Amino acid sequence: MKEFITGDPIGNENDKVFFIRDVNKYFIGLPLLRFFNNSCEQGVFGEPSILPLGDKRKWSDFLKREHPHHLRYAREHLLEHLDPSQLFAQKSNLQNEFNTFLTRNLVTFMHLAPLYEQNQRFPDGFDKFTNNDSFKLLREAREKQSVEYSLWESGVYATSSTPWHLHRSTLPFTPPSSPLYKLYGHLSDPVRIFTISGEFSGYGIPLSEDLLHARMVMEAKLPNFPKKADSRDEYDAQFNDPDVRNGIVTCAALSLDGHHIALGFGSGVIELADIDHQCTISRFQLNPPNHPVWIEFVHGTHRVAAEDNEGNVTILTHNMTPVNLGALPNSPAATRVSDNGLFIIRVPRDSWYNNMALVSILGDPHMQLLASPSSNLGNFGFGVPHRRTLGFSPGARYIGAFDDLRAFTWSTDSGELIAHYRVTDLKFWIMNPAFPLACPHRIPDPVFTRPTLPLTEGGAADIHHSETRNLDESWIKCPFYVLLQSEEDTKEGNVQEEEIYSSAAGRVPLLGSHGGRRGQPMFFNGGVEFIIPEEYLPGGISGAKSLGAWYGDQAPFDSTRLYSPRSSKDGTRILLQGRQTAPIVVDLSQVV
Known part of the structure; x- marks a missing residue:
């Protein structure tokens, strides 16, 4: 045992035939590989088997399972015990067993990957076989067994080796020509x-x-x-x-x-x-x-x-002469189309709430500028509305938009400004999604409002969606919500914003x-x-x-x-x- 641990033979010249000189302990490579393959075949690691495997709820038992030491050792140190000169050679017993590992159990090996392995080099000697197909497959698996992404608010990079990402996010973005996809593409979500x-x-x-x-x-x-x-x-x-x-x-x-x-x-x-x-x-x-x-x-x-x-x-329009509506000031702009397809709201980057343009489609298509707020609003915010902070009421009678300082609503029929709100915490402001919110929230009070203008009979938003009139009138009373964090949510690490x-x-x-x-x-x-x-x-x-x-x-x-x-x-x-x-x-x- 001491010889095995230290790599130093004990004895004299007559004992040389019994000396252990396997410093890398390659002699246990084949048994260890067979043990890992057999363990996979017997399902001892407890992976879910019902597709789709990108559903993280299916992995809760797998992630909770504590594997015994010999299974952890087999996963973490398997490659270290494989002699690369035999592993990538032709017709060796080790290579035959390794082919079984690559073609049947490589994904299990990836599921069990420890997070620290992502940036580790392969064991000594593997780099001599970088052109070998088996090594290319092994290297691709190493690259794809974890995903790196930026955290939402901080932008700090994070790495996750949770197995569902492989099936939901990685394999779908893997070309069919990839060696890994050819073998395991059927496990993609x-x-x-x-x-x-x-x-x-x-x-x-x-x-x-x-x-x-x-x-x-x-x-x-x-x-x-x-x-x-x-x-x-x-x-x-x-x-x-x-x-x-x-x-x-x-x-x-x-x-x-x-x-x-x-x-x-x-x-x-x-x-x-x-x-x-x-x-x-x-x-x-x-x-x-x-x-x-x-x-x-x-x-x-x-x-x-x-x-x-x-x-x-x-x-x-298909098979019809194009209709030119004129020109707007050239500026990067965000757009949003109403659900009924009758309106487009265009929000330019520069002085946005003074230059909002509404494109009306039905009947005689035309463009109109929406009414500007009063001129004493002070500085513009640092942001500008985009698809998340811009939208229409359910029947497209009204428009809402907000940046990090202010929010406004307009009428699509008249183009008049209806209300002005002060945004106190952009992080928790949201457009009214036109369905009941299940999370705690409050309705902000406007700093300025005027009576909502009745839609002209036969107005564009009224033609196909008269049944949404009540929804629109309800929407304009609370076009924005401010989300609130409950006591449970505010507990550290419980629910992210x-x-x-x-x-x-x-x-x-x-x-x-x-x-x-x-x-x-x-x-x-x-x-x-x-x-x-x-x-x-x-x-x-x-x-x-x-x-x-x-x-x-x-x-x-x-x-x-x-x-x-x-x-x-x-x-x-x-x-x-x-x-x-x-x-x-x-x-x-x-x-x-």
């Missing part, structure tokens, strides 16, 4: 990811042949662009090359039912597609051929409104907007349901001194650091582009 290239789960976003060719030219040319120290210069260089600009999706929209997508390109082309039936529906060309900066589906799935980079707003906010928002996807070099947890209906890879997180809105980011998702500053991406009305299909040249649609409808 039924999360469908629609892309132009079909690079993840194989579901495509259809494009016309012309745009596919434009994308191919762009993808061939873009990698050769020199990297700039200033990202603004890099964006400018891309924009100034037509071959690159014309193949980039500058903005996109998802229909309320989540089945249709609108893609706007740098060439001014906009295409509508049905992603479920995998076909393009319509193709439009903006005139002049400027690139669109936002698109919204309006009044159905075959009609969109779009604004180009010069502020020109156009209504585009983002969970409270997400629970109140309901079936609305929420994620962090502070960027960083890690992914972000996506909250939905009160809990984390998904980790969004960092390349699909929004960037910040750029200033006016340079062109800056002219494509992708851009989130304005918000001290809550919460961002609501475009999604279907039920929140289960989410449109993400981040800083990529094309968006993806993540379909969580089968898991949430």
